[in-house]
Amino acid sequence: MQNSDAMALSAALLAVAGELTQRIHDGVVARGFEGLRPAHGFAFSRLAPDGATVTELAAHLGVTKQAASQLVDEIVRKGYAERRPHPGDARARLVVLTERGWACTRAAEEAAAEAVRRWAEVLGEGEVRALWGNLGQIAPGGPIRPAW
Amino acid sequence: MQNSDAMALSAALLAVAGELTQRIHDGVVARGFEGLRPAHGFAFSRLAPDGATVTELAAHLGVTKQAASQLVDEIVRKGYAERRPHPGDARARLVVLTERGWACTRAAEEAAAEAVRRWAEVLGEGEVRALWGNLGQIAPGGPIRPAW
DNA sequence: CTGAATGGTCAACCCGCTTGACCATAAACC
């Protein structure tokens, strides 16, 4: 495999990633959730299970805790999450999704499913599963950083 | 395929895209090209064949022409490209890569190849080619936008 | 030849993120 092939593969991957992000974002907006940026989705995915502290969120997103704090301010102000006292650590505050936050998360899932369905139309369901499997194996575990 | 599966696939794709971008960027820096951001790579890829005007570059990157103009200023100042009069249109100026710009592009290709090689170690060469083929089919043709 | 359209730049502003300082609570240590 030549270097130029690797570049072509990279370009395709990044193009798909960019378009996917756009489609999910558009889909979320179309379902009535406004004032959000794609980065918020990654925050939601970290908050979803059991909530998280600002510091944990910052690590997940790969930004400073100040930036994460601002982001939390924003989604709290817009009604997607709320801050609660942290059980067992009076310094920390647990950020959890509100019902509206959950609804938005479900909307994002629907939008993602729509985008993936388009791929299945082109590749077939089997290839999409193969894609999933392959990507899952090479996906890193670290913080989710903006692609560029 | 369930919505949550689509979300898992999306998350994996975006994680891989983010890591790939980081690795290419790191590799370029390691080869001695500093002061560049990932976005510059996408500009280079558009300039590479025969150069481009600021407006074409703006369309390719999905930003305003003012932003593209600033970006060109930067890579010109750092010696990666130069502005030339456009043959056949006195308003336009053709932005072309310098030799250093070409060297940087080759460095990026090497870094991409390194990253892809890691995938091949996990998936095998055949699956990587399959990945390439599948991504190539679903990749959009439009402007390359930052993932988020 | 005139008026609209296009390529490009300059200027002001916005917004998200960073660095640096600081307070409150927790954990570590004598």
Place this chain on the structure above:
DNA sequence: GGTTTATGGTCAAGCGGGTTGACCATTCAG
């Protein structure tokens, strides 16, 4: 127990890359 160090969080100021708006030069359409 009391002091020191580390950790969670916020406030404030500044930076950097982007946007909008205005403008000039050249080209194209009538």
